[in-house]
Amino acid sequence: MIDREQVLHVARLARLELTDAEVERMARELSGILDHLERIVELDLDHVEPTSHVVALENVLRPDEPRPSLARERALAGAPDATDSGFRVPSPGAAAANGS
Amino acid sequence: MSELLELTAARAAECVRAGELSPAEIFSAYRERAEADDLGAFLWLPEEPPRPAAATTSADPPLGGVPLAVKDIFCVEGAPTTAGSRILDGYRPPYTATPVERLAAAGAPMLGKTNMDEFAMGSSNENSAYMPVRNPWSPDRVPGGSSGGSAAAVAAGLAPWSIGTDTGGSIRQPASLCGLVGLKPTYGAVSRYGMIAFASSLDQCGPITRDVTDAALLLRHLVAGRRDPCDSTSVDFPEEIELPSSHDLGGLRVGVVPELSEAATIDAGVKAVFDAALERIEELGGGVEEISLPHSEHGLSAYYVLAPAEASANLSRYDGVRFGLRSGDGDLLSLYERTRAEGFGDEVKRRIMLGTYALSSGYYEAYYGRAQRVRTKIAEDFRAAFERVDLVVTPTSPSVAFRLGERTADPMAMYMSDYCTVPMSLAGLPAVSIPAGLSEDLPVGLQITGPAFTENRILAAAHALERAFGFDSSPARRPAAAAPGR
Known part of the structure; x- marks a missing residue:
């Protein structure tokens, strides 16, 4: 079971702002889904190796040769707010200054 | 013109090579159909259709200029690419995804971008931030998801063929619900470069087509014999994809999995079509035996x-x-x-x-x-099964196409749509869904899975079964097309 506090904690980790209604709904829905998922807790998996990737690959490398990359202006073209040389964002410190 | 639209994509490409049709004719015929889309299948069509041969590298491209519907999860340079999400509204990528580039180079230029569940999360296409997609077989029903726009476009004859992506069933389930062929390749077979990521260890690109030959033809050019240096998880496909010609299943051992095909979640009508398919398999010379995938x-x-x-x-x-x-x-x-x-x-x-x-x-x-760890056990189960059998068959989807709105209030009910398709995704195995018959006048898909990189084996068996089933996927034979307004 997931309660309101846990939902708010996870939303903070996920950088998601939720409305009060969403918090309530999320608590209910996530609890329902986790109830179902908890069936895997019953399985005996003590000596089983985890699989993170199905294809056996190790150290896929390419020659370390300099080559042109995406031009700066093209990389910046889709940004909501850009300068000539980078992405513009509000100061992270603004949070403390606003007291929020 | 309507005859042109009835051709499978491979057949249309043959007509181009024989000089009976021009790529421009085919493109404009489908462009006109796509513009008249009333199913919500397309999110975007280029303002100026590209010259059909513009992107190709040869004068006689193998895909004949037959245009391709592209799921909106693939980045295409300069074209709006949203992945069905508001958060990417207006985004125009600075580069093109490898699968789109390879198919264009082989002679399949992009017809347009198709609708999808937001970031490929969904089994009904109702999670698109733009609009839901309707199933051309019955417009009050969903086409499946997440590649619902790609499937609806092909099933309605708005596009000759399409590509989608599959993380837990997003190619196979919409193909099943729309009466089409949908193939999820072995993980790593097709480059993920430029494909907007959902779950990177599972995502694969593959074809959604009217028949098995069209799927094989697209897959051949998607894998193209060499890995993509831009995707470190892509691998060299060990052999060329053949165009299937098999008419029987002589000597193939086919496994049936009671844990999947006899689960309570499988509808009776789907089970009946599945059981009839097993009889066809035996008639074609395949040996059917029960196997267990306990996890x-x-x-x-x-x-x-x-x-x-x-x-x-x-x-x-x-x-x-x-x-x-x-x-x-x-x-x-x-x-x-x-x-x-x-x-x-x-x-x-x-x-x-x-x-x-x-x-x-x-x-x-x-x-x-x-x-x-469960993922490891599932992969081990399949390895053990493939010691005994050559292929595994299951129903693709537990149900036929459901009604719009029917499952939106209950996330778990929606997730159950993926019951028979996620095990193959977790094990990274190739699997194809082909239409096996009808239940409630709606298509039912059969899923055929094999060991990693046995796409040729799967497609050969699918081809033989497709002939035996005699399912007609041509758009004119759809009930909705035959009787507008139904």
Whole structure:
């Protein structure tokens, strides 16, 4: 079971702002889904190796040769707010200054 | 003109090579159909259709200039690419995805971008931020998802063929619900470069087509014999994809999995079509035997931990800084939180929350760690099964196409749509869905799976069965097309 506090904690980790209604709904829905998922807790998996990737690959490398990359202006073209040389964002410190 | 639209894509390409049709004729015929789309299948059509041969590298391209519907999850340079999400509204990528580039070079230029569940999360296409898609077989029903627009476009004859992506069933299930062929290749067979990431250890691109030959033809050029240096998880496909010609299943051992095909979640009508398909398999010389995949029933649980966990990490890039929507004023944190609150839809938020929870301190081992171990057991189950049989068959979807709105209130009911398709995804195996018959006048798909890189074997068996089933996927034979307004 997931309660309101846990939902708010996870939303903070996920950088998601939720409305009060969403918090309530999320608590209910996530609890329902986790109830179902908890069936895997019953399985005996003590000596089983985890699989993170199905294809056996190790150290896929390419020659370390300099080559042109995406031009700066093209990389910046889709940004909501850009300068000539980078992405513009509000100061992270603004949070403390606003007291929020 | 209507005869042209009845041709399979491979047949249309043959006509081009024989000089009976021109690529421009084919393109404009489909362009006209796509413009008249009233199913919500397309999200975008280019203002100026590309010259059909413009992107090709040869004068006589193997795909004949037959245009391709492209799921809106593939980046195409300069073309709006949204992945069905508001957060990417207006985004125009600076580069093109490898699958789109390879198929264009082989002579299949993009016809348009197709609708999808937001970030490929969904089984009904109702999670698109733009509009739902209707099933051409019955417009009050869903086409499946997440590649619902690609499937609806092909089933309605708005496109000759299409590509989609499959993480837990997103190619196979819509193909099943729309009476089409949908193939999820072996993980790593097709480059993921330029394909917007949902769950990177599971995502694969593949064809959705009217028949098995069209699927084989697209797959041949998608794998193209060499790995993509831009995707470090892509691998060299060990052989050329053949155009299937098999008419029987002589000597093939075919496994049936009671844990999947006899589960309570499988509708009786679907089961009846599946049982009839097993009889066809035996008539064609295949040996049917029961096998066990004891952990497959836990596939869904493992999948709905692993996929959201990977998604929660992949979707962290949508923060209002580098592309797409930006919202909020004041400090940086509120910019992140507000942008994501406004940009993401309900299902995407739900999965980000689920994934973040599963990866959070104190819960990681209980959920993510255990799910990864279940994944190992499922892959081992398949390995053991393939010691005894050459192929495994299951129903693709537990039900036929359901009604719009029927499952939107209950996330778990929606997730059950993936019951028979997630085990193969978790094991990275290739699987194709082909239409096997009708239940309630709606298509039912048969899923055929083999060991990694046995796409040729799967397609050969699918080809033989397709002939035996005699299912007609041509758009004119759809009830909705035959009787408009039904």
